[in-house]
Amino acid sequence: MTSQLLTVPKAAISLGIAASTLYRWIRTGSVEVIRHPNGQIRISMEQVQALRAYLSDSE
DSSP: OOOOEEEHHHHHHHHTSOHHHHHHHHHTTOSOOEEOTTSOEEEEHHHHHHHHHHHHHTO
């Protein structure tokens, strides 16, 4: 089964954070992403769920 892939802005909305924060985490390697040959970045739903769990644990 293939995972649903989200754009960075949609993943950020889902997480309740700014897209710029998510892009910064991607740049620093804190978030695993899928980079398409055309430059588009996608984040798996599993990665979003892991980030959501991490963010809720740190509150």
